[in-house]
């Protein structure tokens with residue numbers, strides 16, 4: 001008997017209509033756990049680098065992590081993995097909600113889709129019964145609307161649905177997959193679903209999911225609930241409210257947006273408005289939020305409430321979470337009411353709420369700078385908000401200028417030349433970033449921005465505070481009950497970290513410490529993503545219930561896999577390295593690993609190169625950012641080494657053996 | 673008052689449900705199914721839970737409903753509520769395991785489920801679904817009332833299951849089947 005996992009994947013070939021239930025190899029669970037990691041392994045085996053994102057050969061994998069569906073609070077993530085049409089690297093986007101647990105109860109750890117259907121279809125999975133059904137009548141329908149229509153026609157109110165809107169159908173390169181209160185948004189996976197002509201997946205499962213050591217496991221789960229209860233009463237002092245508690249940033253609950261509106265950038269990540277937040281705005285926004293917010297809602301088996309049901313008069317009800325509340329508002333220099341209104345339409349269309357607003361603001365910049373002319377925007381209303389609605393409508397339909405913008409700022413800029421490329425200033429690896437421009441380089445964030453395989457900071461950052469505490473008393477207070485640290489040295493890093501002076505950014509944390517800190521944060525994300533645990537209770541917040549010291553016990557009791565911290569750390573390293581190798585095989589180089597040029601005002605080219613050198617070395621990668629042969633072999637990834645070698649990728653160790661101070665003159669330097 | 677009637681004290685166990693506090697997480701379903709698994713906590717499956725949350729997020733409908741009595745035949749009349757402008761589905765608040773719907777039936781056998789207030793030995797301080805509802809949408813209360821002495825015992829789970837099988841297949845067929853199974857050993 002398999003524990004925690006079902007031991008089966010569902011394979012569907014949309015070209016031929018072939019459906020298979022395939023038993024998985026339990027050794028993969030021992031090596032990788034599951035979720036993102038085993039999906040990466042499948043991509044490695046079955047998606048060679050020649051595979052185009054929009055092709056029959058590309059795979060679209062919906063994975064439920066190893067602990068999903070067990071009683072562990074927050075174990076509910078669906079990880080969607082594919083080759084990104086935007087970055088052309090691996091895309092993995094996670095969504096909360098209710099989909100993955102339902103998939104597990106239907107008897108599958110993953111749904112693996114390949115091929116391309118001849119016409120628009122949806123998939124209906126009801127335990128063993130799997131049907132590919134016609135979706136002609138759903139063409140052009142909104143994502144939420146589609147979910148409702150499918151539940152009604154199947155007469156299955158309890159079916160969980162993941163669907164695309166018009167953006168996905170029209171292969172917008174930043175289209176999302178929507179699932180009620182949640183969405184898998186980043187890197188254009190909705191476009192891949194649309195390319196496969198798959199409008200939606202509906203699933204209903206009524207089977208048991210077993211755990212190996214029931215009493216032990218329940219004790220651990222009960223402890224998590226108790227800890228969450230206590231932690232909710234004890235927000236971390238001295239940090240911004242959104243960082244003080246557990247869960248995703250509590251954007252739906254919190255009203256005070258002074259920090260975001262005066263620190264994040266408006267427009268196309270362009271302007272900082274330090275004086276924006278006034279008493280008047282506060283009153284007005286409070287009124288708006290309280291009047292449209294009907295209820296705070298959670299994901300499967302989680303006591304937190306990170307999402308909300310939003311009902312704006314005159315607009316259909318929808319659900320929202322996190323920062324999408326402000327992305328449209330700020331991109332358009334508008335008002336919160338506008339943000340809530342347009343987000344409803346954007347959710348039905350299914351677009352990434354980080355990329356879409358920036359792309360629209362970028363489009364208007366092209367007009368302002370005369371790179372595009374009024375003829376390109378014919379029919380666009382004159383009022384500010386109206387222009388954003390108009391652009392959104394064009395983009396998801398790929399009409400006129402919308403057809404170019406639908407490819408995102410990077411690819412659109414390519415069409416219009418140098419001046420346009422300069423305006424597309426907020427990308428990493430072709431992917432729009434948080435609208436954030438700062439002063440002094442932060443070495444830890446520099447590394448995370450550069451090297452994160454998903455190119456999305458919120459999927460890398462986590463358990464180490466983002467900034468130093470001002471006073472020693474605060475620091476001492478913080479480290480007092482900091483049990484989550486993998487090693488005592490992290491406490492010292494924090495205690496010594498100052499706002500100013502020698503031990504402050506950019507030279508402190510030092511290169512070595514920065515590598516340690518990044519490594520810890522990544523490790524936790526990779527564990528969460530393999531287990532299907534919400535980052536909001538694991539890798540993302542300060543002082544979470546799940547951490548490196550107690551995860552081995554959860555995995556042992558649920559899945560019957562006896563591993564210790566060292567073993568779990570090795571698995572996380574293996575998984576992280578495999579993902580890196582996937583991207584290296586698809587052409588990722590050191591030159592790609594750079595934050596937007598204007599991300600920080602104060603940059604330090606030499607230090608930055610030292611940071612990258614140090615990080616690569618720490619990871620066992622060479623100066624090109626490629627895992628070395630001995631690293632790969634040591635992690636049991638010899639097959640990866642063989643493949644990279646066969647393809648002529650240099651996997652030798654080219655770090656100088658003495659004097660870590662300077663990099664060799666000929667190593668590729670990223671221009672900045 | 674009739675002086676001949678015998679009174680006895682009975683403990684009434686109540687779960688107060690505040691739908692306004694429900695965040696729709698279904699933790700109550702998870703833990704109920706896990707608590708009633710055998711061995712205890714060895715598996716989870718909301719379909720086996722004795723509490724189900726009727727959820728329609730986009731209509732802001734969240735109604736935790738406890739499995740009540742098994743009924744062999746559906747009601748001849750149905751109810752439909754509108755509260756605060758929200759129209760609830762037919763029978764939304766009904767607790768019965770009823771042939772008209774799939775709610776509160778074991779997924780494999782179709783046998784009815786009924787909330788037993790997590791009866792166990794030693795008794796729990798609070799039912800599991802209440803313990804796992806950190807949002808206080810479910811709150812446990814106990815109070816004593818005086819009731820007439822009654823004969824008879826509460827219908828147990830096995831009896832409840834058998835009754836539903838009798839309803840479905842007839843007593844004779846059921847007894848024949850049991851006899852046959854007994855022979856097979």
Ligand code: SF4
Nearest residue numbers: 247299302306534536
């Ligand atoms: S912490 Fe928030 S986002 Fe995470 S599972 Fe819970 S409700 Fe969902």
Ligand code: SF4
Nearest residue numbers: 694695697698700805
């Ligand atoms: S556990 Fe509580 S909040 Fe969660 S669904 Fe059940 S009743 Fe609602």
Ligand code: SF4
Nearest residue numbers: 704787789790799801
């Ligand atoms: S009281 Fe116990 S048996 Fe009844 S629904 Fe709650 S957990 Fe289930």
